Amino acid sequence: MVHISDGILSPGIWISGYVITIVILAFTLRKMKTEDIPRLSVITAAIFVASLIHIPVGPTSAHFLLNGLAGVTLGVFAYPCIFIAIVLQSFLFQHGGITTIGINTVNTGVPALIAYAIFRLGTRKDIHKRAGIFGAIAGGVAVTISVLFLSIELVTTGEVFENIAIIIASAHIPIIIIEAIATGTIAAFFVKVKPEILEGYKGVKR
Amino acid sequence: MEYIEIDEYHHLMSPIHQWDPRAKIVSILTLIFSVVLLYDLELAALGLIFAVILLLISKIPLKFVMWHLRWVVLFILPFFLIMPFAVLEGDITVNPEGFEYAFLILIKAISAVILIFPMIGTMRFNSTAKALERLKIPNKIVQMIIFTYRYIFVFIDEFSDISRSLDSRGFRRRTNMHTIRTLGKAIGMLFVKSYERSERVYNAMCSRGYTGNLKTFDKFEMMRNDWVKMFIVMGMAIGLHLLHFIYFMEMI
Helix, strand or coil, X not given: CCCCCCCCCCHHHXXXXXXXXXXXXXXXXXXXXXHHHHHHHHHHHHHHHHCCCEEEECCEEEECCCHHHHHHHHHHHHHHHHHHHHHHHHHHCCCCCCCCHHHHHHHHHHXXXXXXXXXXXXXXXXXXXXXXXXXXXXXXXXXXXXXXXXXXXXXXXXXXXHHHHHHHHHHCHHHHHHHHXXXXXXXXXXXXXXXXXXXXXXXXXX | CCCCCHHHHCCCCCXXXXXXXXXXXXXXXXXHHHHHCCCCHHHHHHHHHHHHXXXXXXXXXXXXXXXXXXXXXXXXXXXXXXXXXXXXXXXXXXXXXXXHXXXXXXHHHHHHHHHHHHHHCCCCHHHHXXXXXXXXXXXXXXXXXXXXXXXXXXXHHHHHHHHHHHHHCCCCCCCCHHHXXXXXXXXXXXXXXXXXXXXXXXHHHHHCCCCCCCCCCCCCCCCHHHHHHHHHHHHHHHHHHHHHHHXXXXXX
């Protein structure tokens, strides 16, 4: 649900979404090296596929967002990767909108960067013991901020959207919990199985 | 797992298929933005008609498009159920403006999705990528789009293998901790596998002379026909807003 369709938000909001996205992209793409591209694309595709997986929540089902996980594994490159995933989702799979690519990237990508900061700071001393717990915090916080962004954007667009914003926000509470547990599990799994996959693992004292 | 690729009908012959990819992307993208920026129901409906006309010219089967439209409708549906009703001092009242607004959103969203098909469904994905590069989209972004797109289908298959092996060991998805942790580890495994695969693939590509530049046999050349088509579609995009302007002037 964090992918908002065309025609809902006011132009001021989605245009500023593009501006913010282009600025962050320009900054992160400069840091990216050509030899990083295959690795980053592969992880982007894996995140894309993983976010299609459904989990039953009572009578309905939810799917993963995994922007926290993107932040934990990709670091600052999470932003361009999420941008690519959202472009593909809107053009090739018709999920989300085209005018909203910028703002959708902000809603998903900025929380991913925050998740990376949390994970990096939290696991600086002992990544083996703390990967699980800080992965969980990063995952939960990322989804919470995403939903917060979306609700704020809906409410600023018009009062008519107030009810929808409240419903969307409350529907995401179970997803925040699921996402936290899953991201924690996956982060702990990576530290055990293949730590070099984590961007934050480099330069950490072992 | 079942999936349909967007360029499944690239082999058809139509005026839109024969349009220069760069002009096609720029023109139709302009039309999409133009329609989304409309705020009158009548003009949005006209935009939808333009979208359907372009779709019909492109000869892409309607059934294929409908199958993709269901996501958009699913997303907009809650707006219809919630927006017309406003809660005033504990009483629920019906608000016709809310209904009209929801309808406007639906029309704009559907038009945008329909226009995607004539835009990129009428050429091979490689041509789209090449056109993006020619349109000065940064090379790193174009490369990432190509790689990611190819890998998505590989990983859908890979994950369905993982999923099947979980099922065969008696795993059932329920609302509990065990399900989330198991799926979490399955996703972790997908990442590890894909990470190792990317290293192998990248080394293989380098040894075959990959430098990061795209090499395709597509030749792009703007002919008179391409300019005419661009003029027509751009005309639609600008015309919608001119109409809005005229409409607005008459009101005063």
